[in-house]
Amino acid sequence: MITTSVAEAASCLKKGQVLAYPTEAVWGLGCDPYNEQAFHQILKLKQRPIEKGVILLAANVAQVEHLLQGLSPEMREKVIASWSNRKPTERATTWLLPAGEHIPSWIKGNHPKVAVRVTTHSLCVALCQAFNGFIVSTSANPAGLNPARSLQEASQYFANDLEYLNGDLGLSQEPSQIIDAETGEIIRT
Template identity: 70%
Template sequence: LTSLPQTTQQEIIDCWTNHQPSERATTWLLPAGEHIPSWIKGEHPLVAVRVTTHPLCVALCNAFHGFIVSTSANPSGQEPAHSLQDACQYFGSQLNYLNGDLGQSQQPSRIINALTREIIRA
């Protein structure tokens, strides 16, 4: 976040800090520093970051004092997976799965470019 203006940094922190589990999440496209590996950012100058309030994900991150790198639970353009079985149908044995309850939000996250303020997904 340090490469962003202070007001933008605070907006992002406030968005994540004040997020309620039942609210729609926000994913921010942030500058991908040199420390971000290419297997995460590819050829892109930005990386998508979302802080979750999902209890299972929070517990997992806290257990190993780190973060999770993940993809959406659906291939691009397909409906989101709503169960472990749906995810397995999409991805089969390509992934490791952690079974648990879905989050409370009924909508995908909104996506905002932190540099341009462009709303990628409303």
């Protein structure tokens, strides 16, 4: 199914289906992060090892507030500012945050932290709001291939193996940078 309806796309996620959708810079694959079967379908589609972990994408800080509580007040402000003060053409920032007990082990992979991004991409914001929570967000491509930058490229990779939310990519030219919020180490430049 290809839809332009955010409500239909969120319904697919709630039913345990995998969804391809445009993000700030590339197309992503998403699912309900608490649905292990859907998550394993993403790993199969991408030919990605579970050890790597994935990014969680949220519509707003409230959806990930519980993950920010282990940070110092200064770092918490820095993380939130990077999400809320980003211009549409700027590269998004994903932060490695203390995972806490509510994040499934399959989301973290072999890591003690979880990668989280609050998006300003309007379609992704609407999708996370309609889903009523954060979703998995990993690039829409099989391992070793370039991330899809259009519906056509995503469907060439995955054909009818998933659902598609059609829409426009954001204006960023590259995927998010990843920074460890506790150490400041840049994981992906």
